[in-house]
Amino acid sequence: MVRRLPPLFALKAFEATARLGSVTRAADELGRTHGAVSRQLRALQDHAGLALFDKAGTGLRLNAHGEALLPMVTQALDQLEQGWLRVLDDARAPSVHVACSATFAMRWLVPHLASFYRRHPGMRVRLSMTSAREIRHQGADLLVAWDRASYPERDQARAIRVADVAFGPVCAPRYPIAVKGHRMSFAARIAHEYTSRAWTLWQEESGLRVTHKSELTFPHTHLCIEAALSGLGVALVEQRMVGDDLRAGRLLAPVGFVPFADGLAIVPASERVASVAAQAFIGWIADELAAG
Incomplete structure (x- = not known):
C-alpha cells in the first residue's frame, strides 16, 4: 500500500511553526534556515491543495484547515517520537x-x-x-x-x-490543634487544589469532624507538606510521604492515620x-x- 502522506519534514515544519507562532522560531528549533522552513510549508500546502495559514501582520496564523490538521499532526509526531525512544531504550536495556x-x-x-x-x-x-x-x-x-x-x-x-494507603492530618509540633470527642479544630486547613476530596474521605473513614477558620490550597502535595512544616496549618497526607519528618519530630500526626479503601x-x-x-x-x- 502506497501511503498518501506529505514529507515528514514538511509536517515537522508545520507543527513547529503552528506551535511557536513563527517561522523564524520554528527554523531555530529545527536547525534549518528560515527559507528552508518556508519552502516546506509551501510544499505542504501545495500537496494539500489548500492554505493552512493566513497572513497575520508580519507573521502567520493558522486558518480553519490548519487548526483541524494541527492536533492530528501533533499526536502522530508525539507517538512516533515515543515509539522511537522506546526502541532505543529497549535496544540499550x-x-x-x-x-x-x-x-x-x-x-x-x-x-x-x-x-x-x-x-x-x-x-x-x-x-x-x-x-x-x-x-x-x-x-x-x-x-x-x-x-x-x-x-x-x-x-x-x-x-x-x-x-494500602493511610492518610492523616499532620502539623508542626507547636501548631495549636484541639481534639475533643469526635471533633478536631484548628485555625487553617491545608488542602490540595485538585484532590480536596481527601479531607472528606478522611472524615468519613476516621469518624472525626473538622472545623477550621481558613483554608490554604496548593497545587502539589509537596507544597502542602512544606506549608505544614512551616507552621501554616494542618495538611492531610499519606503516611509514607512524611515518614522521615515524623521520625525526626519535624511533624506530628495528632490523631494518627486511617486507611483509604482504594x-x-x-x-x-x-x-x-x-x-x-x-x-x-x-x-x-x-x-x-x-x-x-
Whole structure:
C-alpha cells in the first residue's frame, strides 16, 4: 500500500511553526534556515491543495484547515517520537516508563529505586510527572496513583492495586490543634487544589469532624507538606510521604492515620504493561511498599 502522506519534514515544519507562532522560531528549533522552513510549508500546502495559514501582520496564523490538521499532526509526531525512544531504550536495556506525582517521586520512589536496580540490574526506569488535575502520562507505560476518581472508567477497571494507603492530618509540633470527642479544630486547613476530596474521605473513614477558620490550597502535595512544616496549618497526607519528618519530630500526626479503601494502584497506560520490565516494576513496587 502506497501511503498518501506529505514529507515528514514538511509536517515537522508545520507543527513547529503552528506551535511557536513563527517561522523564524520554528527554523531555530529545527536547525534549518528560515527559507528552508518556508519552502516546506509551501510544499505542504501545495500537496494539500489548500492554505493552512493566513497572513497575520508580519507573521502567520493558522486558518480553519490548519487548526483541524494541527492536533492530528501533533499526536502522530508525539507517538512516533515515543515509539522511537522506546526502541532505543529497549535496544540499550529493557525499560519501563513510569508516571507519578512529583511528591511520590521525590519522597518515596526515587529514594527507593536503588532497590529496584539491585533486583533488576539490567533494566531501566524512566520517570515522568503527572497530577490529579491533568493526567499527563507523556507516553508512560504505567501510572502510579491513589486518587483515580478523574480517570476514565476503563483505566479505573484496569488498575492494579499494589499497596494500602493511610492518610492523616499532620502539623508542626507547636501548631495549636484541639481534639475533643469526635471533633478536631484548628485555625487553617491545608488542602490540595485538585484532590480536596481527601479531607472528606478522611472524615468519613476516621469518624472525626473538622472545623477550621481558613483554608490554604496548593497545587502539589509537596507544597502542602512544606506549608505544614512551616507552621501554616494542618495538611492531610499519606503516611509514607512524611515518614522521615515524623521520625525526626519535624511533624506530628495528632490523631494518627486511617486507611483509604482504594489503595495505591498502577494504571496501565500502554500496551507494554505486559513487558518484562513493566511486570518487574509492578512486582518490585508492591514488595517494596509492603516492606515499609
